[in-house]
């Protein structure tokens with residue numbers, strides 16, 4: 001079997017401006033909320049990638065009209081004015097898109113119809129049990145078609161009333177976002193209490209902020225305790241602008257910190273709803289020169305980068321970029337509180353440790369942390385990417401190593417950023 005690879009030769013420096021593609025997290029929430037809303041919504045700066053394609057196709061099968069307009073940068077969604085009703089059984093293929101599987105599992109449990117939710121093999125290894133337990137507390141009929149606690153799922157959707165629900169929020173915030181998006185559409189008021197240590201918390205705030213933009217209120221009573229009034233309706237905001245993707249921004253900002261910059265990413269800034277905008281603060285703590293504008297961020301090299309001890313639970317996706325950035329920093333770095341890296345596109349803690357070692361780095365892989373000490377000279381490495389877009393994108397920073405880097409299966413970045421490598425390379429100045 002031949003493996004497609006991309007060789008990135010040594011790059012001396014990088015500089016420029018990047019207009020970011022739309023945020024995957026916001027795009028998939030916006031598609032779903034627009035589909036549930038009253039009225040037509042025009043979503044601007046739409047991300048066209050594998051994960052949003054999975055959500056779009058699923059919504060279309062559910063009867064929603066989604067029209068791509070203006071050279072594919074905007075879509076027009078005709079709202080369904082509430083939960084879905086399907087007379088025929090439907091099978092929805094959701095690939096490996098957590099932002100499609102988790103929210104749709106909740107919304108369809110309260111819709112009317114017989115739904116089967118399938119995906120790629122890796123999706124069947126990503127737990128969803130805590131969310132299904134929460135739905136079952138409301139009387140939802142969800143059956144595991146494979147291993148208990150994992151997709152594929154058969155959902156016999158029916159009207160649910162809501163009420164008091166407990167949900168274990170220690171593995172994924174996506175379960176919380178999914179349940180929150182369902183609750184206002186139920187007949188009764190609900191109270192949602194999270195148990196366990198809450199992970200990836202900014203994504204929950206993102207969900208609540210977006211629900212508000214679509215006319216629905218969630219009250220946060222205390223950390224992990226929400227009240228939601230039943231009988232609410234999502235309303236189209238008319239036009240909704242999808243911010244640039246803050247996780248995608250991390251590769252360009254890190255490249256600036258390592259390769260000199262300045263690099264400006266446009267589409268995400270201090271006003272962003274996305275937790276991953278805090279990635280640049282970590283770069284600043286490492287010595288980079290960071291300027292936040294309302295809708296853009298600029299980074300250039302400041303002092304020599306230094307490693308540190310970082311709890312990056314709040315920014316699990318951008319945190320992977322720190323793991324490769326620190327190969328260019330002085331001293332060791334510990335990234336803590338990242339157990340759920342193991343539950344994503346691949347076991348990212350193990351994959352990251354394995355591939356970092358190929359560069360000559362000394363790496364300790366803990367159950368929920370990784371400790372990285374760069375070598376005195378980085379070696380050329382051929383990086384396996386495990387069908388994980390972020391493995392491919394964050395190892396592209398090794399282009400600043402003396403012998404460059406080879407990335408296997410670079411096209412796996414189509415999950416969230418199909419044109420990543422062309423854009424990344426356009427900022428680089430090579431040695432020759």
Ligand SMILES: O=C(O)C1=C[C@@H](OP(=O)(O)O)[C@@H](O)[C@H](O)C1
Nearest residue numbers: 025099172173174200203316317
């Ligand atoms: O809600 C979201 O849009 C996301 C939440 C995070 O997942 P977890 O909550 O599982 O950490 C993140 O890793 C994922 O890429 C997108």
Ligand SMILES: C=C(OP(=O)(O)O)C(=O)O
Nearest residue numbers: 096097098099317344345
């Ligand atoms: C974890 C990720 O994706 P998903 O939405 O499938 O969880 C990711 O994009 O890094």
